[in-house]
Each structure stands twice: as C-alpha cells, then as structure tokens.
Amino acid sequence: MAALLRVRGASQIVQVCANGEKVLRGAAMKEIAVLEGEGGRGVGVVVSKAGSITAVGYDDELDSQYSNWSFNKVIDANGCCVLPGLIDGHTHPVWVGDRVHEFALKLAGATYMDIHQQGGGIHYTVNCVRQASPDQLYASLIDRLSAMLRCGTTVVEAKSGYGLDTTTEIKMLQVLNRARQEHPISLSITYCGAHAVPKGSSAEEATDHILQEQIPAIVEQCAQDQLHVDNIDVFCEKGVFDRNQSREILLAGKKAGWKINFHGDELHPMQCGELAGELEADAVSHLEEVSDSGISAMVQSGTVGILLPTTAYILRLKSPPARKMIDQGMAVALGSDFNPNAYCMSMPLVMHLACVNLHMTMEEALVAATINSAAALGMAEDVGSIEVGKRGDLLILSTARWEHLVYQLACHDQCIKYVIKDGNIVYSK
Ligand SMILES: [Zn+2]
Incomplete structure (x- = not known):
C-alpha cells in the first residue's frame, strides 16, 4: 500500500476540531483540540494518495499501523508543530x-x-x-x-x-x-x-x-x-x-x-x-x-x-x-x-x-x-481542521508551539517551514 505523505516527530498537531464539528460558536471558540507529543513520543499525520487525511496520532501507533506502507514523502517535523492550512x-x-x-x-x-x-x-x-x-x-x-x-x-x-x-x-x-x-x-x-x-x-x-x-x-x-x-x-x-x-x-x-x-x-x-x-x-x-x-x-x-x-x-x-x-x-x-x-x-x-x-x-x-x-464558505466538510477525511492542507511551523504564528507581528516566513496542499508540498522554506 502507498500513501502520499507521512509527517512524523512533531511536538503538536493542532487539529482545531477533533469531533467533526462544522463550526465553533461562542464559548466553543476558546477550546481547540491539540494532540501533544509527550516524553519523546512524537505525533504525526498520514495523507492518502487522494490527498485526504487518513490518520492523526502518536508516531509509534502510526508506525505499527502503517508498517507495510510506502510514502511518497516523509517530513521529519522534529521540534515543529502542525496546523491546518x-x-x-x-x-x-x-x-x-x-x-x-x-x-x-x-x-x-x-x-x-x-x-x-x-x-x-x-x-x-x-x-x-x-x-x-x-x-x-x-x-x-x-x-x-x-x-x-x-x-x-x-x-x-x-x-x-x-x-x-x-x-x-x-x-x-x-x-x-x-x-x-x-x-x-x-x-x-x-x-x-x-x-x-x-x-x-x-x-x-x-x-x-x-x-x-x-x-x-x-x-x-x-x-x-x-x-x-x-x-x-x-x-x-x-x-x-x-x-x-x-x-x-x-x-x-x-x-x-x-x-x-x-x-x-x-x-x-x-x-x-x-x-x-x-x-x-x-x-x-x-x-x-x-x-x-x-x-x-x-x-x-x-x-x-x-x-x-x-x-x-x-x-x-x-x-x-x-x-x-x-x-x-x-x-x-x-x-x-x-x-x-x-x-x-x-x-x-x-x-x-x-x-x-x-x-x-x-x-x-x-x-x-x-x-x-x-x-x-460552506466548506467545513472538507477543510478547516486536521481530522480524518479532510483535505491534507497543513502548515508546519519550525516552532514547538503554534502560538508563535500569532505572536509574531511580521516576517512569518521565519517560522513557516512547509505549506502543504492536498498532501503536496507547495511551499518549503
Ligand atoms: Zn471587501
């Protein structure tokens, strides 16, 4: 079996939503779903040949689940965090x-x-x-x-x-x-x-x-x-x-x-x-x-x-x-x-x-x-979070925590390492 992309070793996968929510209203906007790596255990994402997310999880679990798979591209996201596009x-x-x-x-x-x-x-x-x-x-x-x-x-x-x-x-x-x-x-x-x-x-x-x-x-x-x-x-x-x-x-x-x-x-x-x-x-x-x-x-x-x-x-x-x-x-x-x-x-x-x-x-x-x-835009079925079934649209930051993207006032090219659209790298630093 083959897939397009494996991102591994990240310190955070900022999913935003993890339960299929199509919009977050009011107080729900304060809570975002983040999968955190812990104790040297990294977190990662798998994107299928068709460009959609097929798995989000801890690397050791993804490694055993996808042990017989080949990937077009593997991104080592050690020390990085991953967000939705x-x-x-x-x-x-x-x-x-x-x-x-x-x-x-x-x-x-x-x-x-x-x-x-x-x-x-x-x-x-x-x-x-x-x-x-x-x-x-x-x-x-x-x-x-x-x-x-x-x-x-x-x-x-x-x-x-x-x-x-x-x-x-x-x-x-x-x-x-x-x-x-x-x-x-x-x-x-x-x-x-x-x-x-x-x-x-x-x-x-x-x-x-x-x-x-x-x-x-x-x-x-x-x-x-x-x-x-x-x-x-x-x-x-x-x-x-x-x-x-x-x-x-x-x-x-x-x-x-x-x-x-x-x-x-x-x-x-x-x-x-x-x-x-x-x-x-x-x-x-x-x-x-x-x-x-x-x-x-x-x-x-x-x-x-x-x-x-x-x-x-x-x-x-x-x-x-x-x-x-x-x-x-x-x-x-x-x-x-x-x-x-x-x-x-x-x-x-x-x-x-x-x-x-x-x-x-x-x-x-x-x-x-x-x-x-x-x-x-009526597109929440397909994009807007890192969840299984959604498009593989990802942003990989070189920082361990996602808040750097908002904290920095300008020069975001310093922290944006990869931009990925449908599982393909469309920008890399
Ligand atoms: Zn306008």
Missing part, C-alpha cells in the same frame, strides 16, 4: 493598478467615502480593471495567491466587483475560474457585481441592471459549465446599495444557487445583522457598526460574522465588537480583506490584529481563521 474568508484579489497615491490622502485625514466620492477608491480600480486584459489580471492574481500560500493560506474566498458592467464582471469571474483550475490554492468564488454603483447610474438603475442583465448572463454561463460561482455579495452601505436593493440582489443570487455572503454594517449602521438573520445568510463581512439586535439575529440564523481587522486598522474605524459577538454565541471568522485599499495577504498578521485590536484570544483567532472561515 489557514482559510482567508474575504479577499478582492483580481485587479491591476495600485492605489498607493490614496494612502497619503488617507493619512492626511481623507475618509473612504471622501476618496470614493472624488472618483477614487473602487472607481479608480474599476477603470484599471476594465482596461486590463484577462492575462494581465490573471498574472497579478497568481502572484498574489502564491504570496498568500507562502503565508500559510490554503483556501481563499475571492470576489469579482471591479467591473460593475456585465462584460468585465464575467472577465473577472473567468480569471478566478482559471486560477481555480491552475493554482494549488482552493478558491471560493464570489460574484460581487454590486460592489459599487457605477459612475453615471443611480443605485436603482444599477440594481435593475444587476437583476435584469448581469445575474441572468452569469447564470447562463454557469449552466453551460463555463463559469463556477459559489457566493453572492453586495456592498450594503449608505450611498451604495440600501437594504431593500441589497435584499433583492442577494435573493436573486440565492435563487441561482449561490450562498449569501455580503458586506454589511461597515461605515454606517444599516441593520445588516438583522437582514442576514432574515435571509439566513451564510456570512456577513465587516460588522463594525452592527447593532445588538443584529447580533441576536445572526446568532439565531447561524450566520458567520467575517471580521476584517485590517480595514478598521487602515481606515482608522472603530473595530467590530468581536467580544460581544463571541460572548453572545456567534461564530466569528477572519479575512484579510486583501484589496487595493488594504494591501495585506497575511492571515497570521490578521490573527495578530484580531487579538490585539479586537480582543480575541489566540485560540479564537485560530478557530476564526480555520474551521469558522470554512463554515462561512
């Missing part, structure tokens, strides 16, 4: 044309909406993306996905939304679909045609255009197997799409078979938590301005809150009330929000910010960046 719950990775010039304006006090209303922000990126060829977009996307992989991310949620017209939105979705086939990272693909109201249109006109033209065109391509879309997103915000417009667009996406996963309560209170409860949304991102009744609604509906500490940091917004959400029983996930405004591809940094600025514990941050991000 990280899952980035929110990114906008398909664009060209950076916005470095806007950083100075923001540092001088301009708000997100000041820049947006002057034709910068998303509008600037939309112009660049409309003019870019699919190959240009693809090349920059692949560079970014590879950088994310080196930071330990093995699954990424990735949005369209810098086209706003049908042709460019489809171009972005095609670029994401190509990367899904060709890059080792797994992608959860989100159609976000309602990311902004295009210049020269009203929000009503943009909503009509999305409902009458864009969604039907994308649904048609999906039906012909030319595109694959997982989620529908809207920027529900004052001056962008209001609650009623957002509801209509999200319901049209749900009808197309996509999961509801939208931007809400970021800059102004928009009662998006309540809307998520009503629509039984899979996830809502941001939530800086969520209300208490919005939190209760999301606890009821089981909606995952995807928090983005980089956004509050860079825009100097108040942080989302992570403590209140977790203490009231919500499931919280994390995302980098990688986009031209928040240029961050590192989930270890995001976890660090979640601990310092959002007052989450390191365990909660790890849960949020693994099993709960998987839950937000």
Whole structure:
C-alpha cells in the first residue's frame, strides 16, 4: 500500500476540531483540540494518495499501523508543530493598478467615502480593471495567491466587483475560474457585481441592471459549465446599495444557487445583522457598526460574522465588537480583506490584529481563521481542521508551539517551514 505523505516527530498537531464539528460558536471558540507529543513520543499525520487525511496520532501507533506502507514523502517535523492550512474568508484579489497615491490622502485625514466620492477608491480600480486584459489580471492574481500560500493560506474566498458592467464582471469571474483550475490554492468564488454603483447610474438603475442583465448572463454561463460561482455579495452601505436593493440582489443570487455572503454594517449602521438573520445568510463581512439586535439575529440564523481587522486598522474605524459577538454565541471568522485599499495577504498578521485590536484570544483567532472561515464558505466538510477525511492542507511551523504564528507581528516566513496542499508540498522554506 502507498500513501502520499507521512509527517512524523512533531511536538503538536493542532487539529482545531477533533469531533467533526462544522463550526465553533461562542464559548466553543476558546477550546481547540491539540494532540501533544509527550516524553519523546512524537505525533504525526498520514495523507492518502487522494490527498485526504487518513490518520492523526502518536508516531509509534502510526508506525505499527502503517508498517507495510510506502510514502511518497516523509517530513521529519522534529521540534515543529502542525496546523491546518489557514482559510482567508474575504479577499478582492483580481485587479491591476495600485492605489498607493490614496494612502497619503488617507493619512492626511481623507475618509473612504471622501476618496470614493472624488472618483477614487473602487472607481479608480474599476477603470484599471476594465482596461486590463484577462492575462494581465490573471498574472497579478497568481502572484498574489502564491504570496498568500507562502503565508500559510490554503483556501481563499475571492470576489469579482471591479467591473460593475456585465462584460468585465464575467472577465473577472473567468480569471478566478482559471486560477481555480491552475493554482494549488482552493478558491471560493464570489460574484460581487454590486460592489459599487457605477459612475453615471443611480443605485436603482444599477440594481435593475444587476437583476435584469448581469445575474441572468452569469447564470447562463454557469449552466453551460463555463463559469463556477459559489457566493453572492453586495456592498450594503449608505450611498451604495440600501437594504431593500441589497435584499433583492442577494435573493436573486440565492435563487441561482449561490450562498449569501455580503458586506454589511461597515461605515454606517444599516441593520445588516438583522437582514442576514432574515435571509439566513451564510456570512456577513465587516460588522463594525452592527447593532445588538443584529447580533441576536445572526446568532439565531447561524450566520458567520467575517471580521476584517485590517480595514478598521487602515481606515482608522472603530473595530467590530468581536467580544460581544463571541460572548453572545456567534461564530466569528477572519479575512484579510486583501484589496487595493488594504494591501495585506497575511492571515497570521490578521490573527495578530484580531487579538490585539479586537480582543480575541489566540485560540479564537485560530478557530476564526480555520474551521469558522470554512463554515462561512460552506466548506467545513472538507477543510478547516486536521481530522480524518479532510483535505491534507497543513502548515508546519519550525516552532514547538503554534502560538508563535500569532505572536509574531511580521516576517512569518521565519517560522513557516512547509505549506502543504492536498498532501503536496507547495511551499518549503
Ligand atoms: Zn471587501
């Protein structure tokens, strides 16, 4: 018999979950499953030829159980710890044309909406993306996905939304679909045609255009197997799409078979938590301005809150009330929000910010960046923990304890020794 990979000799296997949990809510986010080596007895993992985890346990037990097996690759993880690959719950990775010039304006006090209303922000990126060829977009996307992989991310949620017209939105979705086939990272693909109201249109006109033209065109391509879309997103915000417009667009996406996963309560209170409860949304991102009744609604509906500490940091917004959400029983996930405004591809940094600025514990941050991000994307059956049957997506750190990944503020390449996707080494130091 043969298997793809044997990892042996580790000091910790941080499984996160060990009983098939599909999400961890509230107080359960504080408890993570860790298999600890003891008294010179190492711990290890076996990944099958098909790329899924077939065993997790003490090396002496795995050695006798797999004594007649051959392994394509054996990793000696002596003095190391093993974690699940990280899952980035929110990114906008398909664009060209950076916005470095806007950083100075923001540092001088301009708000997100000041820049947006002057034709910068998303509008600037939309112009660049409309003019870019699919190959240009693809090349920059692949560079970014590879950088994310080196930071330990093995699954990424990735949005369209810098086209706003049908042709460019489809171009972005095609670029994401190509990367899904060709890059080792797994992608959860989100159609976000309602990311902004295009210049020269009203929000009503943009909503009509999305409902009458864009969604039907994308649904048609999906039906012909030319595109694959997982989620529908809207920027529900004052001056962008209001609650009623957002509801209509999200319901049209749900009808197309996509999961509801939208931007809400970021800059102004928009009662998006309540809307998520009503629509039984899979996830809502941001939530800086969520209300208490919005939190209760999301606890009821089981909606995952995807928090983005980089956004509050860079825009100097108040942080989302992570403590209140977790203490009231919500499931919280994390995302980098990688986009031209928040240029961050590192989930270890995001976890660090979640601990310092959002007052989450390191365990909660790890849960949020693994099993709960998987839950937000409807992927918790396959990824998000080191358990038998899940994909062999692993992160091996050169440190004996996993907390170093969160404790270190930067230069995580110092401690990330291997990144493994489906049992294959996709990065090694
Ligand atoms: Zn976003």
